[in-house]
Amino acid sequence: MIAPTRRQLLAGAASIAVLAAAGPGFAAELTGALPKNAKPLPLNAVRLRPGPFADAVETNRKYLLSLSADRLLHNYRTNADLEPKGEVYGGWESDTIAGHTLGHYLSALSLVHAQTGCPECRDRVAYIVDELQIVQNAEGDGYVAGFTRKRKDGEVVDGKEIFPEIMAGNISSGGFDLNGCWVPYYNWHKLFNGLFDAQTHCGVDKALPIAVGLAGYIDKVFAALDDDQVEEMLACEYGGLNESIAELYARTGNDRWLKLANRIYDHRVLDPLRAGEDKLANFHANTQIPKLIGLARIYEVSNSPKDQFAARFFFDRVTHHHSYVIGGNADREYFFEPDHISQHITEQTCEHCNSYNMLKLARHLYSWQPQAELFDYYERTHLNHILSQQHPETGGFTYMTPLMSGAARGYSQPGEDAFWCCVGTGMESHAKHGESIFWQGEKDGQDMLLVNLYIPAQAHWAERGADMVLDTRYPYESESRLTLYGIGKPGRFPIALRVPGFAKGQANVTVNGEPVDAPVRDGYAIVERDWAQGDTLAISIPLELHIEATHDDPDMISILRGPLVLAADLGSTETEFDGADPALVGSNILAGFNATSPEWAVYDTQGIVRPGNLRFVPFYSQYDRRSAVYFKRFSESDWKREEAAYLAEQARLRDIAERSVDVMHLGEMQAERDHNLESDISYPVTYRGKNGRDARSGGYFSFDMKVREGDLMLQATYWGGERERSFDIMIDDYKLATQTLNQNKPGEFFTVEYPIPPEVTKGKSKVRVRFDPHDRNTAGPVFGVVLYTAKKGDAV
Template sequence: MIAPTRRQLLAGAATVAVLAAAGPVFAADISTALPANAKPLPLDKVRLRPGPFAHAVETNRKYLLSLSADRLLHNYRTNAGLEPKGKVYGGWESDTIAGHTLGHYMSALALTHAQTGCSECRDRLVYIVDELETVQNAEGDGYVAGFTRKRKDGEVVDGKEIFPEIMAGDIRSGGFDLNGCWVPYYNWHKLFNGLFDAQTHCGIDKGLPIAVGLAGYIDTVFAALDDDQVETMLACEYGGLNESIAELYARTGNDRWLKLANRIYDHRVLDPLRAGEDKLPNFHANTQIPKLIGLARIYEVSGSPQDQFAARYFFDRVTHHHSYVIGGNADREYFFEPDQISRHITEQTCEHCNSYNMLKLTRHLYSWQPQAALFDYYERTHLNHILSQQHPETGGFTYMTPLMSGTVRDYSQPGEDAFWCCVGSGMESHAKHGESIFWQGEKDGRDMLLVNLYIPAEAHWAARGADMVLDTRYPYESESTLTLYGLKKPGRFPIAMRVPGFANGKAAVTVNGETFDAPVRDGYAMIDRDWAQGDTVTMAIPLDLRIESTPDDPDTIAILRGPLVLAADLGSSKDTFEGADPALVGSDLLGAFTAASPEWAVYDTQGIGRPGNLRFVPFYSQYDRRSAVYFKRFSESGWKTQEAAYLAEQARLRDIAARSVDVMHLGEMQAERDHNLESDISYPVTYRGRNGRDARSGGYFEFDMKSREGSLILQATYWGDERKRTFDIMVDGVKLATQTLEQDHPGEFFTVEYPVPAALTLGKSKLRIRFQPHDRNTAGPVFGAVLFTAKEGAPV
């Protein structure tokens, strides 16, 4: 978890005060030195200078231009009865979510044009918008989409087929699936954003009528449904469709769209947040974050205080109670119980889309009321998670950024098939690294420049006619220098430079090489003086090592230097990691760190590492390396007492991981889709913080699991207090076992292992696992299944 700073505690106190009030309206601004609101300098007025972020933008630009617009448009044209101009891509673009990448791609092209001035990106975007206009005209009713629908017989058809069914009241959703189509409203949210970004950043106005026509089609669907039916439909992930329609209202002024935006409201999730209640555990994380961005935008266009409160409360809960040290959140894509980080340090942490969207939400909140703590979070996440998500050489993207010791990052391979959701959001994240460095506002009738991120850049600030350069090697070096090399409107105005919370208000400021007494107020060094062309201001921020503990276990810790999360380097990703998770032992851990290459934040430890000395490096840079981020901390005496048990448990976990062939997280939407789950009279369940699935009498559920030849073991997890029920477990149509649950493990979850004979795995790369209840019985609930190899020599 990100440790709260004093100003975060103040913000939290303000939240508590609000919750105690009669209604969800935030207290008066706690800031006295900052503007009431702020906005970023336009992205096209900022150019990055050489450094990791500029490199990421250029790597991403090359990747974007390697893609084919016609291939991404394939399904849009075929759905409209038009001849495609390019072969469809594979991966998700050949599934029923097809078309989602195009919206991300359009936004990424627009953002890259604004960030770099790349004319080829704009030309390509003009072409795509023209093609979408052709598609919409062929449809004839405003509809335009690339997604498809899989019928019950397996035939894949145009996704448009589902909407007459929905309008007739036949609404079926398992969370991601809507009547056989994968997240169609989420898909449209990306397309709307692409059209809007084309207008905002490239002046392509032709996209707005396309958005109006599509919104009209969507409104027709909603108009056919009563409120209960809309709620049923919105059980399917809809991204930030509410944000898109609110944005359309802002651009057109048509009240029709504000009314529709307010109907796109998931009461189950959003009502508790409006009431100041954290009921996020076991919700799919990235399904929820865009809904709150949508409420933020609705607040901005309509002034609705409940929506403002929900967005701010959600941000507070996620960043302070559900986030890891790198700023990311969620385990296996799901929120878990608040403040339980140490129990969820796994290979499936920190989906990129979550952080991409949380940074969007941060920008909304900061624009309403600038607070330095918001950019403490932004900087942490942007530097440690977002920058680690793109491979700097291949341009590939991670889906998850794993924090479990020794786990390899899995980057997409740019080409035919890598079109995950996080590839799409990755295209955008790495197109706009200059968007939040500089902000502007007014205080007491005077212009104010706010510097929030220390990234090498040059920018133009129109309010003062200022041309500026920010030179820095931060976070490797403490100093950042801002030079006003052009200033058409000289005079007295304040420049506010953020002092990160980890610095505890300490910062040294010089102006034109002379010490300047800059008070630190509300998290900013305030340099208020008469400015002239050629003036420079330099701020030095201390970059000390420190320890951060998880909230639930003070002895599960991470090491940071300034904003950088440091990781122990455990070797090449090409080499197998078979050791125990490293631990740190001693009473003065930081005292045992020695700077090996301080200019790159590289440290060696002496005497405190177990099983040996460790080298620490910036976590984000471990693209092709194995890392340890979290460590168990022991005193010398504690280690002697617990060493044997700790190492034995580590060995047990490594043994299971080494023998695992596949894991199925039942009751979780993405896992069930990835494993081709099919079911009837079957329901996802949540109990005691665990997700699972059952099947009632006459029903079943079945799914694929990866396999390999030889004797395997299927392990299933159950709750030990179930009333008596009996069911069969089948493998490829062969009954493997009959299981009866009968309150025989009271008060606990337990596992059962079912040997899978080698004859059932011969020549197979996957198995079809089926749970089927006996008559008048229930199968499960099953709280997850694991398929792993039997130990050598074990009887099967």
């Protein structure tokens, strides 16, 4: 990460003034105690010491080395008419997004090499780059890719076929596909980053010419299009391609790449952010975050204050108004209206890719102007979401981290088929846990060290020739100790230790065991003195229990101990959870918590949990357990009034969930992929906070749904104010119903239940549901479909 110039800092100061006026959470009032900018110690200068984060890196290293580079390269070689050296993997690597994993894999191997010094990881990086060079030379025009294209007749071919069509102005995208290829520019963003990491962390310089050649091919595609066509093309998720091309400009100095980076700009999403407007609701979350990382990188290399403002504004809105207690965001991958967390505590919360990218964005912002609040967010997310995302025994990764009470985490099974997006970002997240512990800057002409994360580690600080060790069991124990075991340039300089916001400015600091006066300024306890070899600086941070409520409902709460989110243990994932969501009752909730194993942040409750006492443990550690994280809070009198209604509503929701055989969230990427959606002249839509899909005259959309024995119902949700339209609903070859929409229920969504004759599903495990518009009509929009078992009394 490149530190800003003085000119950029002056421009940034003007932007910060605007941001401060835009709302809370941007720039806390700073006293000038910190450097104007900062950079992290290089990853290869930091080694993790024993602890959960070191364990995660080692688990990940073994997983990475268990994978076959040749299998991940399969499509790259076949696309270039070269004989593959390994069989293609399954899952997403056998779909039209094939090849995206290789970019993540290159980055992860490079990062593990930097973090641990693993020579085998570096050798594998060098091999992959050699293979990519062979592929690119065979293509002959700079092109190199592993993705494919599915034609309308179902034939799967080389994805390169789409680009002559695009350059001719024939552009078609439903949001996640581009001319029959699944997110090709997103795919290339991952490859670019892998090539850059290979150069940065492994010294494989031949990676850069490959990136230059590929960027040249992409530039030719963009050059053939006018601005409106580029905007149409960028309606398909493109990841952080703008970041990649800006990074290429930084590495080459060629203005061609800066010009291209600025063309990769989605006006629909980014213009409101530049204007300080939060219009994120109903946008696919991880489609947007990398775009802002791209704007951050463009700002760093070209001094564009509007891009800096947009990145800061976006970060503030997401972290303060769209994020859950564990730091993650989004429900079913989509942002919702700000400050509506309590309405979106579901089994589909917190896609890992989102948090991976938000932490990257936080690092950019911190490098521009160090602020403790940025690392309060980073620490919260890193501990509670990122650490929970990898299974410590299998090395598998979650896609979502569910916060709904009783939901189980689903971890990938390392092997043949688990190559979804969060497996890729998981490979990277757990390769670099040492990257943000130590930062450095300059204050009043002096070198300054900043300690932002309390993770056991040793590091070399080149500017002072200092070798140091950070010993800690934080966040389980209060004290962390930094010892200078060697210092090549002894003398006077400041060391800043972050005091987390939850500590409210309270911390005890000692030097060589003696208390020192280190008032907390700008979120840091700063000790400036003449440092010598053997000096030890220690900080003790209070780790008290505290309650955090959602913005929209002060009685929807979570329990934290310091930065750790605590979860009620609801039992093994091997056992179904069929109880009511636990509630917390009483006027002094925290008084009902008794520390049974304080060294591991384990608490038992007495008298405050309904329906019964529960044990609370760190949320991240519940790998194979069911959890409750959010709790409805009641006074004793309110509970007596509400208990019957509360439990009845819980029972109703459980009944619906138990009877559901399959649920289709139309208009949402992963659900549509999981259900093998096929469509023509069909588009995802969003209306009044709900995602859906329609099909225009001459088109259709269809998808698979699971079925089981017995009487079944199909339920579809519509908007009640639609103008007149008619369409047929088919199950396999059977016409289930003809639905007409004509102001059925103005001003509200409504559902229609369609009984399914038993003979339609007899002997089947799944059926194909299809919506066909009548001539000159539209089918839908349909805002979700549920297939469930009928109960006694339902008409079938």
